[in-house]
Amino acid sequence: MRKSLLRITFRQLQVFRAVCTHLSYSRAAEEMALTQPAVSLQIRQLDELIGQPLFDYVGKKLYLTATAEELLKASEDIFARLDSLDMQLADLQGSLQGQLSLAIESSAKYFTPHLFAAFRQQHPEVSLQLTVVNHAQAIKRLSVNRDDLLIMSQVPQDMALEFLPFLNNPIVAIARPDHPLAALASLSLQDLTGFPLIVREPGSGTRKACEEYCHEKRAHFAQRMELGSLESQREAVLAGLGLALLPRHAVSHELSSGRLCELPVQELPLYRSWCAVHLRGKRLSPVAQAFIAFIRNQRGLIEQLAQRFSAGPPVAG
Known part of the structure; x- marks a missing residue:
């Protein structure tokens, strides 16, 4: 093992992890209760001990280098072992x-x-x-x-x-109680496709599951509005902007209070x-x-x- 690696401190690794989490020296400084120059100094010292740069700036955005990715994995292992040791010591005490x-x-x-x-x-x-x-x-x-x-x-x-x-995660179709479809006793996914669908951002598991299921059922929505969170989807439906396919857990209060309703779609709930x-x-x-x-x-x-x-x-x- 390189002797320089033995000079890495836990504090340096904590600061490094904070920078990796936030991709920002200033936000890492806030989390660690340090000044931004102090964070920069710790990262610079780490660069010297590792012998390679840990971060790249492209424009004004911070990116992890391949070296940083490996150091992050190692640091997570180190802190996980320390956490485990702490728990095991407590376990020995009963x-x-x-x-x-x-x-x-x-x-x-x-x-x-x-x-x-x-x-x-x-x-x-x-x-x-x-x-x-x-x-x-x-x-x-x-x-x-x-x-x-x-x-x-x-x-x-x-x-x-x-x-x-x-636990099953039931995904259902929701709408405002005054939506034209809310008065119908039975619906198919195809019946929903004539109305705008409020969807999550790419990368969302709920969106992925719903897109795959709708594709399987040949239900294609021509009008879609993309929003970045479950809360914004719910508020968009409340505002009358369209329908949404959401986990029932995420709208339980609105369903029980009558502010939203679950549409009686034959192919739903979709369980994951x-x-x-x-x-x-x-x-x-x-x-x-x-x-x-x-x-x-x-x-x-x-x-x-x-x-x-x-x-x-x-x-x-």
């Missing part, structure tokens, strides 16, 4: 302690806090670091082993992954399972192991929690 680093696709963000709250009732000394991403970002985080676990649907088949399905996912062979921390065991063994409890977010038929586990 209690489960530590932090669960969890990344979730945005369609799961309404349910996951309630799932973790139920888990924390059994393990009150566990904390949560939650990151909300779209499907494309989830795959990237998996590839660099960024998190303890990911909650996602449509698990990629071309990666070596372990995954545990634990939420899964807890990690790289095959990954050494899970004690907290991550306990969380996996919880969702495997508490299916009944999870289904009960899911009912709070379902305005339609019961959600199967």
